[in-house]
Amino acid sequence: MLLSVVIPLLNEEDNIQLLYDELKEVLVSLEDKHEIIFIDDGSTDRSLTILEEIQAGDDNVTIVSFRRNFGQTAAMAAGFDYARGEVIITMDADLQNDPHDIPLLLQKVREGYDVVTGWRHDRKDAFINRKLPSMIANKIISLTTGVSLHDYGCTLKAFHKDVIKCVKLYGEMHRFIPAIASGMGIDFTEVKVNHRARRFGATKYGISRTLRVVLDLLTVKFLLSYATRPIQVFGLMGVLSGGLGVAIAAVLTVQKQFFGVPLGDRPLLLLAVMLIFIGFQFITMGLLAELQARTYHEAQNKPVYHVRRVIGDKKFARVDNEEPVSS
Numbered sequence: 494m495l496l497s498v499v500i501p502l503l504n505e506e507d508n509i510q511l512l513y514d515e516l517k518e519v520l521v522s523l524e525d526k527h528e529i530i531f532i533d534d535g536s537t538d539r540s541l542t543i544l545e546e547i548q549a550g551d552d553n554v555t556i557v558s559f560r561r562n563f564g565q566t567a568a569m570a571a572g573f574d575y576a577r578g579e580v581i582i583t584m585d586a587d588l589q590n591d592p593h594d595i596p597l598l599l600q601k602v603r604e605g606y607d608v609v610t611g612w613r614h615d616r617k618d619a620f621i622n623r624k625l626p627s628m629i630a631n632k633i634i635s636l637t638t639g640v641s642l643h644d645y646g647c648t649l650k651a652f653h654k655d656v657i658k659c660v661k662l663y664g665e666m667h668r669f670i671p672a673i674a675s676g677m678g679i680d681f682t683e684v685k686v687n688h689r690a691r692r693f694g695a696t697k698y699g700i701s702r703t704l705r706v707v708l709d710l711l712t713v714k715f716l717l718s719y720a721t722r723p724i725q726v727f728g729l730m731g732v733l734s735g736g737l738g739v740a741i742a743a744v745l746t747v748q749k750q751f752f753g754v755p756l757g758d759r760p761l762l763l764l765a766v767m768l769i770f771i772g773f774q775f776i777t778m779g780l781l782a783e784l785q786a787r788t789y790h791e792a793q794n795k796p797v798y799h800v801r802r803v804i805g806d807k808k809f810a811r812v813d814n815e816e817p818v819s820s
Contacts, residue, residue, distance in 0.1 A: 495528065503535065505587060505693075509547070582595055582599075585649070590647075598651035610644070613644050614685045737768050742766075
C-alpha cells in the first residue's frame with residue numbers, strides 16, 4: 494500500500510528539517526511505501542529553500558509551491574490532488590503533531606474506517622485564546638452537523654483515497670472534512686493523539702477565525718442537508734412567512750369589514766404585506782436554487798449517491814463514483 498503524507502506549511506523554516514527527520518524515521522519503520530507532499534503556502538522565509546534541499550536527497554518528497562498565500566484549505570486541497578496513496582495522512586508542520594501517531598491511524602484504517610481523526614486530549618496550547626474557543630466550536634459543529642467529534646481542529650487525520658478524492662474544499666472548510674464526508678455514508682472514528690507544545694515560530698490561528706468558522710459551518714450544514722433539495726428549506730420559510738402574512742391580512746380584513754376598525758394607521762397591515770412578499774421571494778429563491786442544483790449535478794455528471802462497492806455483479810468493477818469498467 495502506498496501512503497501519502499500531506500503537510501501544508503507557511504513560514505516554518507525552523508521546524509521543517511526536524512519534522513522531516515522525525516517523520517522519515519517513522520515512515521521507514523513501516524512496511525508500506527510512502528511519499529511526503531509538502532505544500533508551501535506562499536512562505537516568505539527560507540522554508541522553500543530548505544524543502545528543496547530535502548527533496549534533492551529524497552525522491553519520495555514532493556514540493557507544491559504556491560505563488561502566494563491561499564490558506565490552509567487550499568493547501569489541503571492541493572495536497573489531496575497530488576497525493577497518489579491509498580491512504581492519505583494530513584498533519585501540521587509546526588511539530589505539534591507527533592509523527593509517531595501515524596501507525597495508530599493506519600491501524601484504524603486497516604480495521605475498515607474511511608476517516609480517522611486525531612483528538613488532542615492533552616492539548617498544549619493557551620486555554621483562553623486557543624483551547625476554550627476550540628471546545629465551544631467543537632460542540633457547535635457536532636450539534637449542527639450530527640457528526641460528534643471532540644476535536645475538529647486537529648490536522649492529524651487519515652483518509653482513504655476513495656473518500657477524500659470526492660471531497661471538494663473551499664473557504665475554511667478543511668476542518669469540516671469529516672462532516673462533509675459523512676454525507677457519503679462513511680465509517681469514521683477518533684483516536685487520542687499526542688500533542689506537543691510549539692517550539693519555534695508563531696501560530697497562524699487566532700480567535701478572530703471563529704466568525705469565519707461559524708459562517709462556513711452554515712454552508713456545511715446546508716450542503717449536508719439541502720444541497721440536492723434547496724426548495725425544502727427556502728420553500729418552508731416562504732410558506733411560513735407568506736402564510737403568516739395572509740393570516741394577519743385576513744384578520745385585518747375581518748376587523749375592517751365587520752367591525753369598522755380603520756387600517757390606515759395599523760402597522761400590522763404593512764407587516765402582512767411585507768410577509769407575503771418575503772414569502773413569495775423565498776419560494777422563488779428556492780425554485781431558482783433547484784435549477785442551480787440540477788445544473789451543478791448534471792453539467793458535471795456529479796452523482797447524488799456514493800457506492801462503497803458492488804457485490805455479485807461481475808459485469809462491473811466499480812469503486813465509489815468512478816465510471817463502470819467492464820471486467
